Amino acid sequence: MGNDNKVIDINNPFAIVKKDSETVYLLEPNSNKTVQPVALLRLSVFTPVAPKEKGKRDFLIDASDELSSLEVAKREGYTDIKIQGAKLSMSTDFKTWLGIIMAFSTYGYSSETIRLPFTEFAKMCGIKSADLNARSRKRLHDSLFSISSVTLAFSSKDGKKSMFSHLVQRAVLNMNTDTVEITADSNLWELYRYDHKVLLGLKALSELSRKEAAQSLYIYFESMPSGTLYISMKRLRERLAMGSPVKLQNSIIRRAMADLVKIGYIDYTELKKGREIQFVINSRSPKLQALPGH
16 A cells, blocks of 8 residues: 555555565555464464353463564574464454554554544454444443453573563443443554555454454464465364364354355365365355355
């Protein structure tokens, strides 16, 4: 998304430098697309959450490989990086996280704290004005609580130095003034400056409403390089982080893959090599255009 008439700050978290021409352009969230850090899409941060799992703090991920290129990690020598917190759902928490990203993109990064009308923030989270009621406010309240619980722990190799932070440092919902205040850690702005940023289409997520497994696989596939992908069933089970029996997990994954075909996003082949099941992702269409053979 280029803009020839506007000087772009290279330090903007959404600034992209094209290596072949050294030109700079911006990836900017809007109602149809949002920018997401690749690491959070590849890791099992947002997953299907069964009703009985809500609120459980059983999510612990080793993110050393994915987050070791963060500026703060390189500067301070952090090599052991973990993410822990309440399980975050695709149906509610991911949409809230998209709203947070959109809010910071709209209000800027000059300050770690932004304040905006609740109705505006709710819209950024995909809640229509007509649906704003006590129930949806409670759902957003609970979602911000869950996201704020997610802790990032950075430690040096010798274990003598550590840093702890959160995806959201502080969130204030004030129903008296009908405002939302969100505070982030500027050390984590770097999450938005990965070399391989993803402009994630929201159309597919809307088409996959209430289908959390399919949504999770969609954002995972969108974080991967373009071209043919070879991914094992085992890796997809790890990404979805479900606690059900393996046979049931495989069934859920196959159903989710079928859902992705149905909306026109993916074309794939399932192969079996010995006891290992593998998916060959032949093509992906984020715009949900008709794929060859469908």
